[in-house]
Amino acid sequence: MEVSKPSVCYAVGTLREGGFLTTDEKHYLHLTELGQNVAEKIYERHCFFTKHFISIGVDPETAEADAYRIEHDISAETYEQLKESITKE
Template identity: 35%
Template sequence: LATGGEARLVDIARRLGVSHPTAVKSIRRLKREGLATSLPYRGVFLTEAGRALADRVRARHRIVVELLCAIGVPPEAAEADAEGIEHHVSKTTLDAFSRFLTEKR
């Protein structure tokens, strides 16, 4: 969604590794929160607010991956581990990660 602009429910379910009903429920919640829309016989689209949120989530993920790689974690492991870490790190800690990475460059 964030990269292609449009996604089909079946593709969303497959990418997330969830059932079709779970994907429908999640998309319904995103639509209710104003983060996504859908068109009949088309797909699901992120709204401007949804794209902004996706950008923030991607940036957060990238910072965690870069930090893990900077301390010697192999890239594939860093990608996998970041999935869990990024959801439990405070903004203060994330900002510290970012400062560390900036100073390291």
């Protein structure tokens, strides 16, 4: 995945401190209920954007990459309004 070990350790530490995951004695990662909920919301956004970008003619690979960038940064309010306006059409 071309990610350095220090980057992974930092990310895991941040997620653990935020209450999104735990690690067991074998260092396996486990999402907490909060982590699972957040992951599901982000995945929903990803699928939504990917699907709609492809439907307007964006190459699937580009659609995936763009959805990845947007899914984390868009506010909940804007996402919900956008989703509502698109599903009304």
